Amino acid sequence: MNNTLSKKPGIAFKSKLTLILFSVGVTLAVLEVFVRFAGFNDQFTRKIFSKNLLRLSDNPALIYELKPGGRSSIDSVENIISSQGLRDREYAIPKPTGIRRIIAIGDSVTYGLGVRAEDTFAKQLEALFRTDDKSRGNKVEILNMGVNGYKTVQEVEHLKTSGLRFEPDIVLLTYNLNDPGDFSRELPYFNSWQNRKWTTESMSLPARFWARLTQYSELAFMIEYRTLRLRLGKVVERKQALEQAQTESQENAREDRRRHYDGYFHLYRNADAMTALGRSLDELQQMSVNNGFQVVFAIFPLLMDFQDYRWLDLHKQIMEMAEQRGFHTVDLLPALKSAVTSATELQRRHDDFEHPNPLGHRIAAETLFGIITAKNLL
Numbered sequence: 001m002n003n004t005l006s007k008k009p010g011i012a013f014k015s016k017l018t019l020i021l022f023s024v025g026v027t028l029a030v031l032e033v034f035v036r037f038a039g040f041n042d043q044f045t046r047k048i049f050s051k052n053l054l055r056l057s058d059n060p061a062l063i064y065e066l067k068p069g070g071r072s073s074i075d076s077v078e079n080i081i082s083s084q085g086l087r088d089r090e091y092a093i094p095k096p097t098g099i100r101r102i103i104a105i106g107d108s109v110t111y112g113l114g115v116r117a118e119d120t121f122a123k124q125l126e127a128l129f130r131t132d133d134k135s136r137g138n139k140v141e142i143l144n145m146g147v148n149g150y151k152t153v154q155e156v157e158h159l160k161t162s163g164l165r166f167e168p169d170i171v172l173l174t175y176n177l178n179d180p181g182d183f184s185r186e187l188p189y190f191n192s193w194q195n196r197k198w199t200t201e202s203m204s205l206p207a208r209f210w211a212r213l214t215q216y217s218e219l220a221f222m223i224e225y226r227t228l229r230l231r232l233g234k235v236v237e238r239k240q241a242l243e244q245a246q247t248e249s250q251e252n253a254r255e256d257r258r259r260h261y262d263g264y265f266h267l268y269r270n271a272d273a274m275t276a277l278g279r280s281l282d283e284l285q286q287m288s289v290n291n292g293f294q295v296v297f298a299i300f301p302l303l304m305d306f307q308d309y310r311w312l313d314l315h316k317q318i319m320e321m322a323e324q325r326g327f328h329t330v331d332l333l334p335a336l337k338s339a340v341t342s343a344t345e346l347q348r349r350h351d352d353f354e355h356p357n358p359l360g361h362r363i364a365a366e367t368l369f370g371i372i373t374a375k376n377l378l
Contacts, residue, residue, distance in 0.1 A: 028219065030350060030358040035218045053079055054148070054186060061157045064186055066147055075114050075348075085162060087117055089145045095167040100378045103143045103163050105155040106174035109300050109355055110146025114348040120144055121174075124365035132373075143168075149184030156280040160287060168293045170377055173284065173327075174369065175299045176354065177264050177314055180273040206244070261302055261311070261353070268314055278321065285325040294377055297322035298368060301333040304353045306343045309333065328375060335367040336360060 055067040069083035083091050095101060104110050112120035126142035145156070145163055152175065159171060171218040213220040267273060288295050299315055315331055323330045339359075340346060346360035347353065356364070372378060 017098075032217060032219045035222055053081060059157065059161060062154055062161070064149075065158070065162075075113060075368045077116055080117070086140070086143060086145055087111055087120075088122075091141065091143060091166055093165055098139055099141055100139055101141045101143060101166055102170040102172055102372075102378075103145055103159065103168040104172045104174065105159050105163065106146045107155070107176060107179065108146065108148040108177055109148045110144065110174045111148050112361070113148060113354075113355045114352070115358050115361060117362055118146070119360040120146075121171075121364040121368065122146075124362050125368055128365060128369045132369075141170075149186040151182065151184070152179045153276055153280045154348075156284045156287075159284070164287070164291055168291075168295050170296055170372070171284070171288065172296045172298065175297065175318060175322075177261070177299075177302060177311060177318075178267070178354075180270070180277045181267050185298065244301060261304075264311065264314060268317060274335065281325055281327075283319060285327070295322075295325075295327040296330065296368065296372065296377070297327040298330045298332055298364070299357070299365070300354075301331075301335075302353050303343045303347050303356060306337045306340075307336075328371065328377065330367060330371050332364050332367055336363050339363050 023256065028244050040378060053067060053070040054064050055070075057063055059065075062201050066081045066085045066087065068083045068085045070079075072079050079087065082088055084090060091101075092099075101123070102122075104125075110120070110122065110160040112122075117123060122142045122144040126140065129142075131141035143163075143166055145158060147158060150158065152173070155173065163171075284295060287293075297319075299318060301309065301315070302311060314335075315333065319329050319331060336343075336346060336356075343353075346356050346363075348357040
């Protein structure tokens, strides 16, 4: 009888522990279901990471890069990354005899966020060369090396480390007004993991388990990503807050965007950011001399207020920086403005004033085709 009594505390403890673990498990399961269906996680960012379109780069200047073989659907558009790390097909290395190549470097506009790969300006430009009687036909290849969230410093580094192997005849740098700054949704996440070296081999067992869990659990991803956002600043919050039109009218959301983009004037007065931009353009100019390619520098405007466009002085400032380095420059604003009655006709979504739809990409491709052929750059 004494033995039976002595066992009861142990049995009670195990029962309580089992009940606690069961309750915690049920609570976490309920929260997981709630987070999934409530849509707390930004779907663009979530799909980028969960479907492995991006990976941590060994190059600290890049921080992250497209993951070879990555695949995902974003905004109902299929995104496929080649084994060479491009949102494009495979290309022969070394370059075959008789082939002329243009490499397009840039951010999510060049990458083609929200549009099919074949609708990006790079692929539409390639199609124009292929069909034009006076061109070099299918001997002109356009490689899309755009990466979501990159700024000019990263784009030039990406060209140096991964693009020169393709032996370009022209490098087409597409510039957006936020390129001197860090406005990447992806950057806070990968910036945090950079020093921790996000590879399972270098992780402790608990860290390895957590890294795996964030790939499959919406709840774990929300905890990890939102913690990083709090720790690393307000870059992502600014971007996402500007996209939230659910509780505001479309016009109010548009006014929020205008105020945000007016902040670019402060960005261009940031000496450190502009010095870094100038150095990257100097490096690109030196690469062009050393490797025998020409540079075409194209500015994409903000897709808003074409009739009262307030950022012309910034366009002029950047164009002068490019021209001082001997680049062939083109401001796409006049062509885009003259082709439509309103900038909204070029937006991929009503709340996106940066990324063009297929029509915007087509106008850009036609404009670039005209510049390249008129100057006999190929």
